[in-house]
Structure formats: structure tokens, C-alpha cells
Amino acid sequence: MSDHPPSIPVGRVVHSLKAGNFVDLGRPAATLWNSETEARYMEQVRERAQQKAKEILQQALDEAEVLRARARTEGFEDGRAAAQDLCAAEASRTAAFLASLHDALKTEKERAFALHRHTLFKILTLAFEKTLGIMLDAHRQQVLTSLFEEAVAQLQATSTITVHVCAEDLELAKQLAVQVRSQTQNLPDLCIKLNQDLTPGGVRLECGDGMVDNTIASRFEQVQAILVGYQEAP
DSSP: HHHHHHOOOOOOOOOOTTOOOGGGGTTOGGGSSSSHHHHHHHHHHHHHHHHHHHHHHHHHHHHHHHHHHHHHHHHHHHHHHHHHHHHHHHHHEEEEEHHHHHHHHHHHHHHHHHHHHHHHHHHHHHHHHHHHHHHHHHHHHHHHHHHHHHHHOOOSSSSOOOEOOOOEEEEEEEHHHHHHHHSSOOOOOOOEEEEEOOOTOOOOEEETTTEEEEOOOOOHHHHHHEEEEEEOOO
């Protein structure tokens, strides 16, 4: 057994190394660490965490608003385009309906007119005859005078002129003959005759050189020819 006591290893001392330096980590130095510094440190950590959470939340809200705005814009454009397409389609359908309605009404009008054409023109003819009759009754002397003078002017005669009138106009014709003879120079003799075929207001003049048919019937035939032409038109 040795007389010398056993050697005990001596620990090394490392210089220039600070023990417990947590300043850069936001934590107080170890020499100051206690319950108060720990509470303050935890408060700082919570504040930083809350601030970071607020920043993240605000960033998320901003991004969400951008997305919503984009969605609204795109949705509005899509909706407007869809509305325009819908309006165009509806306008096209309406135009087609109106065109078909116009064609249908035109076809129905032509069908109804063709079906009732004869009746319509018959009514029109009767109405014309009725109106003419009323006018003759009211203005018989004026009408007969006009027709009488026109016939005399058209008929260049050197011999006796025979004037044919109906029974209702016989006396009036005699008066007109006297009136015309007094107003017209070199007028041949006028012979007034009764003609049962004539209607009131009509005059037919005859002489050796020709005849002037100024009867109401002859005038009405001209009008009736026009009505018949319209009636037979396609």
C-alpha cells in the first residue's frame, strides 16, 4: 500500500463562456431569474403570440376579402352575361311569336274576307243604293237639272230632241225643258216622253244624230262595275 494518497482529478475551468445567457431568447439572464421575471417573460411571450396571431388572422381576413371581391366580380359578370343571354333568348322568342301571330292574323283575315266577300259587297251595294235613293229624294230637282243640262250639252242635234223621264219626274222635266229652251239659243224642239223603265232622277235624250244615256242606272252601273272588280279580285 503506497504511502501517498490517491490523486483526485481536478476539473478544468473554461474562460470567456457566459453561463445561462438567455437575453437573445427574450428570457432574463439566469442570475435574474425568479418568479417575477418568469411571470414577466411569460407575459411577453403571450403578447408576442397574440400579436402574431392577430397578424395571421388579419392576413387571412385580407386574403378572404380579396377572394370574396373576386368572386363577387366574377359572379356579377357571369350573372350579367347569363341575364343578357336570357334577354336575347326571350326577345328572340317574342319576335318569333309576334311574327307567327301576324301571319296567323293575316291568314285569318284573308280567309274571313274570302268567306264573306260576296256578303260584304252585297251590303256595300245596298248601302250605296240606299244612300243614292236618299240623295235623289232630297235633291231630285238639282240632280235632274244637272243631268238634263249635261245631256243637252253633249247632244249636238239639229232636229227634235226626245227627252225620256220617269212618271215621277215628268212635270219637273217639262219645267226644265222650258228653262233650258229659254237659256240655250238655237236649241231644237224638246219632246218630253214618259218612260217606265227609268228611275227617278234619270234622263235619256234621243235625236236623229244619237243618244245620251244619263240615267241613274247607267251611272250606277259604272260604280257597280268597280265594286264587282274589287269583289272578283284575288
